[in-house]
Amino acid sequence: MTQALISIDYTFDFVADEGKLTAGPPAQAIAATIAQVTKSAYERGDFIFFAIDAHEGGDSYHPESKLFPPHNLKGSKGRELYGPLADFYEEHKDSERLFWLDKRHYSAFSGTDLDIRLRERKVDTVILTGVLTDICVLHTAIDAYNLGYQIQVIEPAVASLSPENHQFALKHLQNVLGAVIIETI
Template sequence: MTKALISIDYTYDFVADKGKLTAGAPAQAISEAIAQVTQQAYDNGDYIFFAIDGHDEGDAFHPESNLFPPHNLRGTSGRDLYGPLGEFYQKHQENPRVFWLDKRHYSAFSGTDLDIRLRERRVDTLVLTGVLTDICVLHTAIDAYNLGYRIEVVKSAVASLNQENHQFALNHLQNVLGAIIIE
């Protein structure tokens, strides 16, 4: 079994109090856990992909422009990784097992070469972390499921805007997509 950890959108705009589309306290509460899980995956020799939302200012054609305020704009600090995860990336970004992947939509697979990169490395299991459990994490998991990957979600390293959405997503991940929820 070859694993890759997919760290989804754990950026300033989604986590910090002053972020443009922040999940606030629930996302901040997972800061240490997400850093620890990422370091553990790195120490285990797993691949690490930072799948990060990237938008262009004034892009009226992007469907999210009608749903959410501008966020994770290219060239802004809103796209910086939050907390210790940022330090991890700065330290290991030159390692051939660590990747930054710009994504345009909710899923880390939509419009990216993630599937190709995973298959080249014979990855069969994805460990998902990040925010938001019920949006980008869930959509990434749905695509992973449809592409035949095994899915693991680290419960202490994912968060949503509220507990109800978070729990719905965890239930869906486990009961509909067959994801293993790691406590």
């Protein structure tokens, strides 16, 4: 079994109090855990992918422009990783096992070469962390499921805007997509 951890949108705009589309305290509460499980996955030899929203300012054609305020704009502080995860990235960013992917839609697979990179490395299991559980994490899991990957979600390393949305997504991930919900690596 070859695994890859996918860290989804754990950025300033989604986590910090001043973020443009912040999940606030629930997302901030996972800062230490998301950094620790990422470090553990890296130390055991897993591939690490940072799948980060990359939006253009003023793009009225993007479907999210009708749903959410502008966020994670290219070149903005909003796209910077948040908390100790940023330190981990800076320390390891030149590694052959660490990748940064700009994504335009909810799923880390949509419009990126993630599937190609995973298949090149013979990855069969994706481990999901990040925000928001019910949006980008869930949509990434749906695409992973449709592409035939095994899915694990580290429950204390994902967060959403509300406990209800978080719980709905975890149940959907487990009961509909067959994801294994785990506590740690």
